[in-house]
Amino acid sequence: MGRAPCCDKTLVKKGPWAPEEDAMLKAYIDAHGTGGNWIALPQKIGLRRCGKSCRLRWLNYLRPNIKHGGFSDEEDNVICSLYISIGSRWSVIAAQLPGRTDNDIKNYWNTKLKKKLLGRRKQCNNIVSSSSSSTMEDTKDGMSDETQRLSNSALERLQLHIQLQNRPRTLNSVNGPTAHWPKLLHPAQERMIRSLTESQNDINTPHQHKLDKLDECIGSSGSQIESMRQGLEQLTSTPSSLSGLQLQAEFENYMKSNSEIIAGKGDEERKELDGSFWWSGEMENKSSASISSNSWDDSYSVINSAGGNLMMFHDYGLGYNM
């Protein structure tokens, strides 16, 4: 049994908002606030709109201090870094960019930033996506759509990360190509770059050997994630009899099956791992608890923050010059 709709869809207006509707909504909220009940709000105002629609309109367009378009390079950096770290959690990303909405960032990412960053990576992507004919087979083999979706997301993030690490530094970087990195990158990231460079020379590694190598990596040290990334890069960057999606799935499985290894590490080492590539649960809790998409308090923004976990994240996560 599905839940009851929040409003009568036949009675509410849909589509673009008229200036009069905007004015009515803004005037009411300015005077009375939302009253903590969006569903009842349109009735109070006399708007023929769904409460959810009112909320969206307010949050994404009418509320004060909203910025539209014109993303700065610094904002690009934040979006990119956070996307790599946490994926498409736009509300969390938006919370780090005062004045920006999750919808705005999502649209910006999907229409511009992703193309800008991954455009040059097309060739590599094709290795993965060229197996589109095998997509159905993958599904039939038991790999769920959800797994595929997650894999694509994870792979995209890894590709993005790898590409950005290999990107030349900005032109005004006078101290050499890695001048910024010691401050901005986690040592594990540096090691990964080196290992990737080496692994890319090894184009003839048989697939099983690559998996074996991945196994070795995972069991060997506290740099499991780094090693798994290395393994993934090997898997996806070299010819193989397996489809790209299968490779991604294998990587995801590795990630899942070894999450316990990571979870079992001591706090210090786990922090090291979390701080390098993956969103620290501690930080996420703090961030989520203190920031919501309808809060534009910038006191916790990455750009403006100093100290604590956010700085740890800043140190290790925001290492890209766009």
Next chain:
DNA sequence: AACTCGGGCAACCGCACCGTA
């Protein structure tokens, strides 16, 4: 000038989560 196409963006949809009775 007319048409097509693609990009950008606002808005909608449906699901998950959370608080409360």
Next chain:
DNA sequence: TTACGGTGCGGTTGCCCGAGT
């Protein structure tokens, strides 16, 4: 404990507009 309503969120859709032909 459970059902229900409100809210938040991410994915998707569809419209608008400008560029290209």
